[in-house]
Amino acid sequence: MTEYRPFGRTGVMVSPLCLGTMMFGPRGNPDHDDSVRIIHRALDSGINFVDTADVYSAGESEIVVGKALAGARRDNVVLATKFHGGMGDDPNERGNSRRWIIREVENSLRRLNTDWIDLYQVHRPGPETDFDETLGALSDLVHQGKIRYIGTSTYQPSEIVEGQWIAERRGRERVVSEQPPYSVLARGIEREMLPVAQRYGLAVIPWSPLAGGWLSGRYRKGAAQPTSSRSDNQRERFDIDAAENAAKLEAADALAVLAEEAGLTLVQLALAFVLEHPAITSAIIGPRTMEQLETQLDAGDIRLSKDVLDRIDEIVPPGTNLSTRDSGYTPPSLNDPSLRRRPSH
Template identity: 40%
Template sequence: MEYRTLGRSGLKVSTLTLGTMTFGGTGPFAAVGKSDLSEASRIIDTCIDAGINLIDTANVYSNGLSEEIVGEALGGKRKNDVLIASKARMRIGNGPNDEGLSRHHLIRECERSLKRLKTDVIDIYFLHEWDGVTPLEETIAALDTLVSQGKIRYVGCSNYSGWQVMKALSISDSHHQPRFVTQQIHYTLEAREAEYELLPISVDQGLGVLVWSPLAGGLLSGKYRRDSPTAWLLGRPAVSSLVIGARNEAQLKDNLAAASLTLSLDERLRLDDVSRPPVLYPYWHQQFTAKNRFGPADLVLDRSDI
């Protein structure tokens, strides 16, 4: 297993991360998976044996049951340097403060997640989605409190747009408060929109990228080849780890081999060519007028077809 530094932090994460949306299987998440504690324990043990050191969950997955199962399944395995990532933002009840990124909701949900996970600290805490109602200053200050209290170690965001990421980073920098070290995004060979803004921001601002659903929802079912798309993602700029899930231990073992697969240059170029996103404005204009002064972040978007 390869380990990569997560953004500008000193934290090393495995190139594959275990996603636990399949744990629990209550409510709408039952359609994703229904792994109980016994199955989840086998999945986690298989991952640890393969060298995976990051487990990703969220308070909204099966209404907290996923976190509970992770906490029970890990037990003393935390001593083996297994990292836990969790998230908050989504609605988890019927009350007016049961969603969002207010100080009230964020601190309360972090403390609830800690209890379910049976741990004193969450290694990476993600803002699960944008909240346009709560001032970002309030959200970042709440994260600062949680870091100061030793309840979380690193912070990140998920499913943000480019301007939202940059606004949050600006507030963190100006107030000397915790800065995102990572973002978790949707990015596949079939959906490369992240190359317009999110990957360039990651390169420029030093954010590590965790990719959710890297197999585009179909690879685990055997509909597509299990090699090329996953290996292609691991070669993209700023990508630190791919979050993979599995309905059972057998599915997981089928996909762990992706961590050691290497594509040839010809294979990579062919994949780039068939999946290249259209070059939108202002990128096509910059290609003609500014390419002599492109920096590393500008080069993430492939403009070779212009």
């Protein structure tokens, strides 16, 4: 029996596992009928929370989700999607501006074949856009009934606080959730982001709890390089021979041994670890196949013992990111040297 969890302070209840649909479409599983079957299996298992985004396979993921939720199923699903990424060549077909938000929400509603979106999320920060501009547009959509709640993804703690300040001081609808990267291999958000989310009563729905596949059980010392679409597209992040990934490979192997000793799969251990943190509401799983879904469905019912959690802390200390590539977002102040240096005279 699924034990549903409160979605922040909204009064909404969601399953501890959220079905992420990034892999439905040409980017992962191009078979719409098979993808719909996977979604239906997740819903039948007790999952009532589905997350997608406009940029997943250029909108095709939203179309698949719309097909799966057609009819009465829509009413019983908390449906989340996102905006921010580029959806065309026009420079205004992206970002966090009022102009784009008002246009793109209509596109997502059409693709999802629904009259409303439960959670509309800003997929990434947009420093070039006033946060009040973004929250103002999103607040209008709440008042129009097109969206129910506002969320963010991969925001810094200071940005989360800024959003709460804007809502209070300028009369905007409040951001109610944050979607950060979080796994045993990427624990950086434990330092400040998760305590800030708890302080403001935000729901937290982490993505990549399996560290992009590093915690699938396929990454072991002495094994061959695993192949996947992700490893093909992001070789630096997944190359087991790269020096910067040595710590991840060492940790993944040690965690796999620990999981075996605990009578669990590494997938179960990794998901149960994320769900153990009191700030976490629901962990996003992103299966491509029915088999992958089945290996993850029971993780929401697993509780790890204190001894196992202590062993995990020894393998990857709290608050530690083993690779900067797993943080999900690098602030412009770190990417753009001109933001760190005074203008030349």
